[in-house]
Amino acid sequence: MKVSLTSLQLREPLTSLLVLCIMTWTLTLCTARGPICMKCQNITNNGNCSNITRCNDGEGCYAREVITATGSAVLQTGCLAHQLCTILESTAVGIGRRDNTGEIRKRDVTSCYRCCEKDLCNEHICDVVLPTSPISTQPPNSLVTTPTPGKQVTCFICSDATNVTDCTTTSTCAxxxxxxxxxxxxxxxxxxxxxxxxxxxxxxxxxxxxxxxxFCKRCCDSDRCNIKLCGLHLIPELVTKPVNRTLEVDDVTRLRCEADQASNATLSWMFESPSGSTVLPKPVAFGKGNTTAFFQITPQHFGKWTCIATNSFGNSSASAYITHLSST
Incomplete structure (x- = not known):
């Protein structure tokens, strides 16, 4: 017998409610997720960890540094529920382990326990003291390093993008x-x-x-500079640049300019005469995509020609001079 959702709602309200609850729970489970975190156990150096994992919804990254009974330090990293992390951050430092009998043995002491919620943020959080976050509580005796005052920078902002070209939003940092x-x-x-x-x-x-x-994590301190980090080259790169020309009036010539195809850049040209005028002289013709500028030289064409490649991440430019033969 075919049973529709409508009939379930009318005849079996309890069953219908259960079905809808399961559907809602499943959808939330499939779409909600936490940050990407380092995940290693009992390593002696941050650089020895090459494992990463995706945390579940409601979890963040954590790092725990333990001083063993032999006096060596080992690090544990991974995912942990936000609520548990908050408790452990404020209470776990100095706590040792118990053996199978329940008695505290010669202790392995926790010297650091911290949590964070950004991608790959737990690699070095036991090296330095992090500012307080909504899910992070600093130990009472910790010393927070005050950042050096300076200018505010504007950065690209995005979270867990699988296509870096989607990271076009910017924001001004504190x-x-x-x-x-x-x-x-x-x-x-x-x-x-x-x-x-x-x-x-x-x-x-x-x-x-x-x-x-x-993984890679890098920082920089100038406006929009993070689009160039970790091997990214999204700002257009000019692979062909215009070159200087020394010509006579009535000569025919061209200037070429091309950007790397992956940047999906738009090309444009600017002109500046020796007197400072920026009016584009005529005649001039541009090839497909403005990659080539063609001229039959008049006295107005002598000056500085600049090719500009622009996309959503920024621009790059290169200039060439057309000069009169007599000036050399």
Missing amino acids: VGQQCYTTRASLAGNIHYSMGCEESNICPHYSTVPSAQSP
Whole structure:
């Protein structure tokens, strides 16, 4: 017998409600997710961890540093529920382990326990003290390094983008912050995140070898600079640049300019005469996509010609001069 959802709603309200609850729960489970985190156990150096994992919804990244009974330090990283992380951050430092009898043995002491919620943020959080976050509570005796006052930078902002060309939104960071980019390979897919990071955290990310690791995190301190980090080259690059010409009036010539195809850039030309005029002289003709400018030289064509390649991430330019033969 064919039973529609409408008949379930009318005849079996309890069953219908259960079905809808299961559908809602399943949809939430499939779409909600946490950050990408480092995941390693009992490593002696941050650089020895090359494993990453995707946390579930309601989880963040954590790092725990343990001083063992032999006096060596080991690090544990992974995912942990936000509520549990908040409790452990404020209570776990100094706590040892119990053996199978329940008695505290010669202790392995937890010297650091911290949580964070950005992609790959747990790699170095036990190296430095992080600013307080909504899910992070600093130990009472911790010392927070105050970022050096300076200018505010504008950075590209995006969270867990699988196509970096989707990261076109920008935002101005707080004083004491820099731009950052993370790139992580997870289950065969590349994930990107960009945003603002505390300046005192940034120096620790430069130790990660981006070419040899499945992840990269880098910082920079100028406007929109994070679109160039971790091997990204999204700002147009001119692969063919115009070159200087020395010509006579009535000579016919051309200037060529091309951008790398991957940048999907638009080309345009600007002109500046020796007197400072920016009016584009005539006659001039432009080839397909403005990649070539053709001239039959008149006295008005002598000056500085600039090719500009522009896309949503920025622009690059190159200039050439057309000069009269007599001036040489």
